Amino acid sequence: MGAGVTGTGTAWQLAEQGHSVLIADPLLAQPIPDKPADRDLNGSTASLGVLMGHAFRRSSGRAWRLRQRSMTLWPSWVEQLNHPESPLHLETPLIQLAGSAEEALRMQQLTSTKPNSGLHFIDDDSLEQADPVWPQAGHGAMLSENDGRIDPLKLLQALRRSLVQHNVELRATDVVELQRRSSSHRHHWQLINADGRNEDVDLVVICSALGSTKLLQRLGHQRPMDAVLGQVLELQLNKQAKQWSGWPAVLTCGGINLIPHGQDRLWIGATLEPGVKADSAATETMRRLNGLAPAWLEDSCLLGQWHGLRARPRERPAPLLEELEPGLLLASGHYRNGVLLTPATAEWVGQHINKAMITSS
The missing domain is CATH 3.30.9.10 (D-Amino Acid Oxidase, subunit A, domain 2)
Structure with a gap:
């Protein structure tokens, strides 16, 4: 849920691992613009795409580890996503x-x-x-x-192109509610969508930034942002x-x-x-x-x-990377580092999903 850089990048990585993926966000109804326009934009499309992973004062802790891991992964991401129809490169220093x-x-x-x-x-x-x-x-x-930037609009274009290649279902709608299914049901969650097309799924990954709060509150999870x-x-x-x-x-x-x-x-x-x-x-x-x-x-x-x-995030360090309950992952609240931390976030989500699949089997 959420088609910014974090959500789209995570969906791409999960599809690369062979998972069947659906991504939901009303923004999917709109093409990615070639350049920012003089209007309100969401966090990803308004971003400058600055990657400051090495010029970071800390040398330990979660924030440092996430930055280091993302900067290690970024070159391979660019290599995989780069295509004549959606050229992509890292700009340094x-x-x-x-x-x-x-x-x-x-x-x-x-x-x-x-x-x-x-x-x-x-x-x-x-x-x-x-x-x-x-x-x-x-x-x-x-x-x-080795720090610098990546163009977030070109990155989104490349990611969306790759999602289509991997047959990821792009659902241009809001998820207005998440409902738990009974333990006997084959799927664990039901997505209640604004377009009336509800969906049964095994796992939910919430990457919808400010849109996450209301959904989580209805489930009893307080993660204000x-x-x-x-x-x-x-x-x-x-x-x-x-x-x-x-x-x-x-x-x-x-x-x-x-x-x-x-x-x-x-x-x-x-x-x-x-x-x-x-x-x-x-x-x-x-x-x-x-x-x-x-x-x-x-x-x-x-x-x-x-x-x-x-x-x-309010009273919590950014980003929020949590398994809130079985089959419900939160990967949101990246504050100023959404583009920078996308590769590490996608890897974290993939690892937790693979672990959950092994446990359930």
Whole structure:
């Protein structure tokens, strides 16, 4: 349930393993757009697809393990999904600017403790070679050779194409209720669908982010999630960028991502705004990079903007990966890392389903 990147990627992996899969989401009635439009988008289609798995301060714990596993799996995912009709590739590297001397010191310590992870500290002298000049806080930066981004729209197009190839049933409807079946019934669950076509299934995987809460409440599971809005701007540079010489795939400044898009265009995002309504003041603050924007960015023209919603678990760490009861898996609430953690999430779901099948047999 849920046809964002996480749900679609999980459905593809389960089909690859030979499972019979049905994926349900009203979004399946719509084609994946070629580019973001000036309208409300869901979390996946509004995402910038940033993959920050190695440039992560922790070196233990669940969040670190999930990031590491996903970054290990991403190259094989891209290789399998890449096709002339839906080309796909990883864009690297990622550079994170230090906002203070303390942050620069933490970056230097991180690069020294992870010598084989493709992390390097860059001093200010090396940062001055880019054209147009980067926004700088004057404290250096950390380069991650293996982090970067993947285009989420192209990824969704490739995944949906692969679902069709694997004969996955695409049901463009909402699941409004889940009903447990009796232990004597051949199937364990019934999906009550908004289109009136109910479905008996063995297992349910919920990947529907903010849509998960009501379904789970009816079953007695309390997993509240809050909406956090993120805005993205598309800017046209008045200063020609000269093919963005020296720029990485993703430049991060104070938590804001700058992504070159074509010769003289730039995507900039994304904000962290509680609720579902975009704040114009937050938009302006983001565009000015909290006061660090160089003159060429201040002078750029706004071509378009969009926003999407992320699901942040309340009082629980993101993401929510749980077997709530036999045959009911929750893989949701990825907050800002839905695209990044999709491969590891799909693997987790596949492992639990295979384990359940072995136990039941």
